[in-house]
Amino acid sequence: MRIAGVILIGLSLGACSVARQAEEKVSFESNPSGASATTSEGLSCTTPCSLDMGRKIDFSVTMTKDGYEPQVVEVRTWTSPLGQAQIAGTLLGGGPLLVGVTAARGMHRDHTPNPVVVDFENPENTSKPAPDAQAQWAREAQMAQ
Secondary structure, X not given: OHHHHHHHHHHHXXXXXXHOOOXXXXXXXXXXXXXXXXXXXXXXXXXXXXXXXXXXXOEEEEEEOOOOOXXXXXXXXXXXXXXXXXXXXXXXXXXXXHHHHHHHHOOOOEEEOOOEEEXXXXXXXXXXXXXXXXXXXXXXXXXXX
């Protein structure tokens, strides 16, 4: 009975790799609203807004608003806990080939910060990456050395 439950969970999580897209909707907000948000990928919108960004792409966004200093926020990708669960479920439900497809397309990655929030009135309140992501990047940098 337990084995059947584990297999069912694995198949369910494996199906998530199909449901999760290679792009993620990244939201942009500002205080005050109506700022121009332009990414290093050449996409732009006026806050509040969102853009579909490739899950494997690190980028920066520059927000500008008349009467305020421009603000730049770095947006990076990381393997979130949901992404880790997806890889495990994909391995159980779809095998190594599907894990390779998932990893190659970056479907296990998420952007942080998301939403990107720029506070022109109080720049110290501008969004920062998730602390877990920062720790992951530090580990990745150590392993690369």
